Amino acid sequence: MSRATDQFKTRRKFLRMLSASPLLASPGLLSGSFANLMATGEVTEKKFLGWLDSLQQDDAVISSPDQAFDVMDFEPAARKALPPAHFGYLATGVDDDGTVRANREGYSRIQIRARRLVDVENIDMSVSLFGTKWNTPTVLSPVSAQKAFHPEGEVAVARAARAKGNLMMLSTAATSSIEDVSAAAGAPAWQQLYPTNVWEVGRAIVKRAEAAGSPAIVLTVDLQEGSNRETLFRAQVVDKRECSACHRSAYTGYARGRPRAGTGGFAQYAARKPMFDGLDLSKVTATHPLDMNWDYVKRLRDSVTVKLLIKGIVTREDAQLAVEHGVDGLIVSNHGGRAEETLRPTIESLPEVLEGAAGKVPVIVDGGIRRGTDIFKALARGATAVGIGRPYAWGLAAFGQPGIEAVLEILRRELRTIMRQAGTISVDKITRDYIVGRSS
């Protein structure tokens, strides 16, 4: 018998033995995928190795929140749980996703100077924002359309925020209302504002949020029409499902073309977005008015009776102008790398925004925060608090409320660890003295 025939027989014997193994026979273990492999006909070595490889990859994906070591473990779990187009929507940046990566990499260029021999038995991670105290400096940045990630969407996020003591911001493009979210959060959420090109529509959203008790309106200014979300577009090509089975239309405002007034384009997009309920959308063509300028901010400032923040500021000049226009707070953000491809991390924009704000208003930073040490570095650079977007959406997509709670708990635990290690017992003690690195 030739050596090759010998090897082949040994392999066949091994595969037969595996197929008879009680491990593979037990339901819920490997049996399903192995049965599929056997059903493909001749099991070649290549096919078998491919199966083993996929098994290892599948094994690496967590199947419950308690298996996660860090928040990044939730990303593959979200990818596994979601249809390709929905995961693509969550993951996408613009162009080459370079700014998404830059946000993350920015933190690796800052190092921590840890002090020793400090009594760190009691660590206080709380922060105050406009007189309200939160358990943690980590805020949930607004993420739209969360029912695309989990049927409970924003309400699950609100419940998790309540359980862990985090502040939540609700997107205008949310799939749950400010009333439902605030009830679930136990305290009114901050309302993010896409005012649209029709003043009355934006104003009505503000008034509704104020009536629901929202203590702050967050005007997002970094997202113009037509951002090139290529990762999303590629995922949409791969996704063969008929989208209209679940939602009537995907808003094309960020893609190629935009809905036209009078055709019902925007109204279709808004149909599953409760913050637009009951509003006349017949003249709305965009979430963000292309002619929005500082006069608009002044007009909005005069109309908003609660705190007004601007989200998406990345320069000293704009920070100064915002303060001059009576804005109460700033969020340094590049929309998680989903607006323009600048390749500039938000953590590197933070110092100049702080200069522009000159200590007159709180400054929050978001984008790329994935570790407790990232939170520590942002606070050390002068941020009042930090925001996260994708990490809690991964937790939501993978496991619903328990997934979000696990993400928040991991970040909390990691922050406590680095605060102990560096000898900083409260957030106000985390100063620039504790970091070195690029323009620290």
Ligand SMILES: Cc1cc2nc3c(=O)[nH]c(=O)nc-3n(C[C@H](O)[C@H](O)[C@H](O)COP(=O)(O)O)c2cc1C
């Ligand atoms: C899927 C998705 C939807 C988002 N929707 C909004 C939104 O409706 N309004 C807004 O101001 N920012 C939105 N953002 C930006 C986030 O508020 C936040 O700035 C960003 O996610 C932070 O970066 P990170 O995801 O790296 O943490 C969205 C981000 C993602 C990933």
